[in-house]
Amino acid sequence: MIFRRKREIGKAGLGRTAFATVISLIYFFPVLWIILTAFKSYADALAIPPKFIFEPTLENFYSVFSRSYSAGAEAVDTGFDLFFFNSIFIAGASVLLALIIGTVAAYGFSRHPLKGNDTYMFIILTTRMLPPIIVIIPIFLMFRVTGFAGTYHGMILLYSAFNLPFTIWMMKSFFDELPREVEDAARMDGSSEWRIFFKICLPQVKAGIAATAVFGLILTWNEYLFSLLLGGRDVRTIPVAMAQTIGGDIGVRWGLLAAIETLFLIPVVLVTFLLQNQFLRGVTFGTIKR
Amino acid sequence: MADIELRGLTKRFGKMVAVNDVDLDVEAGEVMCLLGPSGCGKTTTLRMIAGLEWASAGDIMIGGRRVNDLPPKKRDIAMVFQFYALYPSLTVAENLAFPLHAEKASPEDIKRRVAHIAKLLELDHALDRVPGRLAEGEKQRVAVGRAIIRDPTCFLFDEPLSRLDIALRQEMRSQIKTLLTGLKRATVIVTHDQIEALTIGNRIAVMRDGFIEQVATPHDIFASPANVFVAGFIGTPQMNLLAAARLPDTKGRLTLNVLEQPLVLDIATANRTLPPPGQVITLGIRPRAFEPMSEAGADTLGGTIDVIEPLGAETLVHLTAGGEDLRVVLARGSGLRPRSALRLRPIVSQVHLFDGEGRRIEP
Numbered sequence: 015m016i017f018r019r020k021r022e023i024g025k026a027g028l029g030r031t032a033f034a035t036v037i038s039l040i041y042f043f044p045v046l047w048i049i050l051t052a053f054k055s056y057a058d059a060l061a062i063p064p065k066f067i068f069e070p071t072l073e074n075f076y077s078v079f080s081r082s083y084s085a086g087a088e089a090v091d092t093g094f095d096l097f098f099f100n101s102i103f104i105a106g107a108s109v110l111l112a113l114i115i116g117t118v119a120a121y122g123f124s125r126h127p128l129k130g131n132d133t134y135m136f137i138i139l140t141t142r143m144l145p146p147i148i149v150i151i152p153i154f155l156m157f158r159v160t161g162f163a164g165t166y167h168g169m170i171l172l173y174s175a176f177n178l179p180f181t182i183w184m185m186k187s188f189f190d191e192l193p194r195e196v197e198d199a200a201r202m203d204g205s206s207e208w209r210i211f212f213k214i215c216l217p218q219v220k221a222g223i224a225a226t227a228v229f230g231l232i233l234t235w236n237e238y239l240f241s242l243l244l245g246g247r248d249v250r251t252i253p254v255a256m257a258q259t260i261g262g263d264i265g266v267r268w269g270l271l272a273a274i275e276t277l278f279l280i281p282v283v284l285v286t287f288l289l290q291n292q293f294l295r296g297v298t299f300g301t302i303k304r
Numbered sequence: 305m306a307d308i309e310l311r312g313l314t315k316r317f318g319k320m321v322a323v324n325d326v327d328l329d330v331e332a333g334e335v336m337c338l339l340g341p342s343g344c345g346k347t348t349t350l351r352m353i354a355g356l357e358w359a360s361a362g363d364i365m366i367g368g369r370r371v372n373d374l375p376p377k378k379r380d381i382a383m384v385f386q387f388y389a390l391y392p393s394l395t396v397a398e399n400l401a402f403p404l405h406a407e408k409a410s411p412e413d414i415k416r417r418v419a420h421i422a423k424l425l426e427l428d429h430a431l432d433r434v435p436g437r438l439a440e441g442e443k444q445r446v447a448v449g450r451a452i453i454r455d456p457t458c459f460l461f462d463e464p465l466s467r468l469d470i471a472l473r474q475e476m477r478s479q480i481k482t483l484l485t486g487l488k489r490a491t492v493i494v495t496h497d498q499i500e501a502l503t504i505g506n507r508i509a510v511m512r513d514g515f516i517e518q519v520a521t522p523h524d525i526f527a528s529p530a531n532v533f534v535a536g537f538i539g540t541p542q543m544n545l546l547a548a549a550r551l552p553d554t555k556g557r558l559t560l561n562v563l564e565q566p567l568v569l570d571i572a573t574a575n576r577t578l579p580p581p582g583q584v585i586t587l588g589i590r591p592r593a594f595e596p597m598s599e600a601g602a603d604t605l606g607g608t609i610d611v612i613e614p615l616g617a618e619t620l621v622h623l624t625a626g627g628e629d630l631r632v633v634l635a636r637g638s639g640l641r642p643r644s645a646l647r648l649r650p651i652v653s654q655v656h657l658f659d660g661e662g663r664r665i666e667p
Contacts, residue, residue, distance in 0.1 A: 204406025
């Protein structure tokens with residue numbers, strides 16, 4: 015009898031699928047644990063052995079925004095609504111600014127190369143070669159002198175500057191992949207260079223913009239060091255505020271921390287989810303020749 | 305005055321000369337095919353006419369105006385690109401309308417002209433689709449439509465049919481020919497496909513290594529190639545180009561030593577500018593310009609059959625004669641056997657002669 019495969023070539027069998035699922039669960043477990051802990055009471059969160067079945071409570075989520083700092087004292091506003099706004103506003107604005115400047119710059123580098131174009135591209139990359147902590151002192155001094163410390167525009171400019179090299183490199187590679195013939199056609203059809211950029215090139219790199227935006231957002235969203243040192247009191251972002259929540263008079267409140275982390279995850283998950291189709295096309299862009 | 309005039313057009317990329325001192329006139333209503341092997345400079349010439357490359361030297365005149373320093377949009381030309389170059393994010397209707405926006409045409413005017421082109425090129429059903437969802441032939445038609453929706457002085461086509469499969473290519477070839485005949489504009493078509501050039505072009509310019517080798521009508525370029533390169537490039541199967549030493553004449557007739565055999569051609573040598581006896585010339589005979597002969601004669605060549613390739617109506621026979629390969633197409637090939645001898649007589653009226661430098665010797 016002729017041997018016949020039971021499944022289509024290229025499709026994983028049950029065994030492999032199960033194996034992949036187990037590996038994924040191992041990776042996902044910490045996140046799952048945080049989400050579970052967020053819904054646990056103080057006692058449940060500390061229980062040994064750990065509880066998987068428990069009575070869920072929203073208490074931790076209320077405490078994120080308003081709680082009493084010592085036993086019996088009146089509950090006060092924690093300021094976390096402001097910190098969430100800070101994180102969203104600063105990450106959003108700085109990524110947007112970096113995208114606007116970086117996309118135009120990348121198009122310039124790709125389509126109208128300067129003499130020594132590669133050298134410029136290399137210099138742009140070198141700004142990201144050092145660990146950020148190396149440049150913290152000069153930047154700290156610059157922020158002191160200019161009064162940018164503890165301001166929105168200061169933090170937005172700072173993060174934009176951090177995102178720019180990455181944005182330029184990513185976007186340049188996307189523009190490099192576009193067929194020049196289409197631009198030539200637009201040129202023949204009477205378009206100005208700006209019209210070619212906006213009408214022809216930009217729509218073709220949508221996926222690339224999405225991918226770059228997601229990377230930039232995650233990077234900025236999670237940034238801790240500069241926010242801690244330069245953010246000051248009022249433009250604190252969540253990672254800093256979260257770290258400052260550890261401690262307290264009755265020990266670490268794991269449930270509260272987990273609740274902050276859960277809330278902290280939502281925007282990233284949301285953005286990635288909304289952009290995922292574009293994003294996936296973006297990260298695999300140019301890997302298949304037409 | 306021609307609508308497109310090229311005078312001494314030259315393009316250098318560093319030390320490499322891609323286009324070398326090209327002179328070419330394309331009259332209004334004329335279709336000029338630039339034909340040549342890849343890398344011969346034909347596409348660079350087209351791109352210079354379009355304004356997508358700067359000319360290193362020479363003049364480009366369009367409609368009597370020197371356009372060397374003008375950007376593409378001010379040259380009054382439309383171009384169809386090899387890979388169609390449709391705008392991927394725009395629908396077919398938007399693609400067709402794109403050149404009209406630059407002309408600042410009114411919305412009603414745009415609507416009317418898009419509808420007209422869509423009808424002409426049978427694209428009505430596809431107007432709302434994006435290029436990614438079109439068949440190859442439809443993409444090709446959109447590319448053509450986007451060029452002809454304007455009314456420019458001249459049209460440029462860069463390898464317009466190279467991406468289509470054979471059946472579609474034949475269909476589009478006649479469609480484009482009909483279309484161009486109706487448009488009556490100076491048109492330059494770049495192609496490496498000689499069938500395309502021979503069928504579509506009113507005249508053909510054969511290019512090699514940046515030079516134009518010959519400009520002539522499809523008939524003339526086939527019937528009287530200017531040199532050995534054109535002779536070998538045009539025509540399938542390729543013309544036999546045989547080195548031939550001139551021997552003393554036989555009764556005033558041209559006598560050659562070719563394929564290590566003497567051959568008398570019925571060509572009077574008097575009043576002709578032929579190299580003197582002893583010199584080597586090139587004898588060009590197309591594979592279809594032979595007659596099979598049953599008997600040996602002074603005007604025949606003999607060879608041994610190597611390979612027989614039936615082509616349907618005809619048979620292509622490869623012979624070995626004097627250590628060289630000879631291609632012959634015969635009307636009937638049923639009696640042929642490999643390794644048997646065959647005698648052939650070149651049809652003198654279809655024989656081409658080239659001098660030691662490969663230039664045609666006019667009869």
